[in-house]
Amino acid sequence: MSATPLLALQGASVQYPQGSQPVLKDIDFALLPGERVGLMGPNGSGKTTLLLSLVGLVPLRKGALLLQGQPVRTSSDLARLRRLAGFVFQNPDDQLFSPTVLEDVAFGPLNQGLSQTEARNAALAMLDSLNLSHLAHRQPHTLSGGQKRLVCLATVLVMQPQALLLDEPTNDLDTISRELFLQALQTTPCAMIIASHDQQLLGALTSRRFALG
Numbered sequence: 272m273s274a275t276p277l278l279a280l281q282g283a284s285v286q287y288p289q290g291s292q293p294v295l296k297d298i299d300f301a302l303l304p305g306e307r308v309g310l311m312g313p314n315g316s317g318k319t320t321l322l323l324s325l326v327g328l329v330p331l332r333k334g335a336l337l338l339q340g341q342p343v344r345t346s347s348d349l350a351r352l353r354r355l356a357g358f359v360f361q362n363p364d365d366q367l368f369s370p371t372v373l374e375d376v377a378f379g380p381l382n383q384g385l386s387q388t389e390a391r392n393a394a395l396a397m398l399d400s401l402n403l404s405h406l407a408h409r410q411p412h413t414l415s416g417g418q419k420r421l422v423c424l425a426t427v428l429v430m431q432p433q434a435l436l437l438d439e440p441t442n443d444l445d446t447i448s449r450e451l452f453l454q455a456l457q458t459t460p461c462a463m464i465i466a467s468h469d470q471q472l473l474g475a476l477t478s479r480r481f482a483l484g
């Protein structure tokens with residue numbers, strides 16, 4: 272018997288209100304537990320849209336979003352989905368909003384019900400594992416593009432998601448940061464879908480490709 276996908280789209284179509292054409296049309300996609308998928312396609316082919324639709328951030332015009340085999344319909348389904356899936360946005364400024372890096376990384380664990388001390392300790396350990404401890408007390412908006420990207424990864428990994436959705440994660444990263452990023456993802460047991468034009472990254476991290484466009 273095959274495993275139930277963590278996340279799936281069945282016959283999914285998306286059309287933005289201002290768009291004259293659907294961006295996604297009749298898409299069938301499934302992410303199995305522990306699976307790592309590279310999402311490819313030219314600019315504008317709908318990679319970001321597919322990732323956003325997998326976490327219920329854009330509505331489907333047609334078809335269904337499934338969480339562990341069950342349709343996502345209610346706000347409590349959505350809450351369960353958001354606990355299971357971590358999203359690293361293409362633009363780090365969409366993800367970082369707290370006065371300090373440490374508070375940004377502790378925000379998720381606090382929301383998961385950890386105490387202030389537990390959340391702070393989890394955040395410090397996460398920052399340490401990504402060699403980011405020296406940034407803990409910086410204001411996120413003062414970081415470089417690459418530093419922001421690594422901090423975004425920390426804010427998501429600290430919540431130990433079962434599925435990780437990454438949108439162009441290596442933009443702005445230098446060789447050392449890219450290596451750190453790769454190592455962090457290689458040692459993460461969760462399922463992943465990575466939208467990227469970076470073939471080397473997809474080769475190193477994923478075992479299956481899904482192409483749009």
Ligand SMILES: Nc1ncnc2c1ncn2[C@@H]1O[C@H](COP(=O)(O)OP(=O)(O)OP(=O)(O)O)[C@@H](O)[C@H]1O
Nearest residue numbers: 287289290294312313314315316317318319320321
């Ligand atoms: N909020 C929106 N409203 C209207 N159209 C949108 C919206 N977001 C995206 N689009 C359009 O949907 C199409 C797909 O965009 P999307 O960002 O999903 O593509 P992508 O494959 O991720 O592109 P890239 O590789 O450039 O990041 C594009 O034509 C884009 O202009």
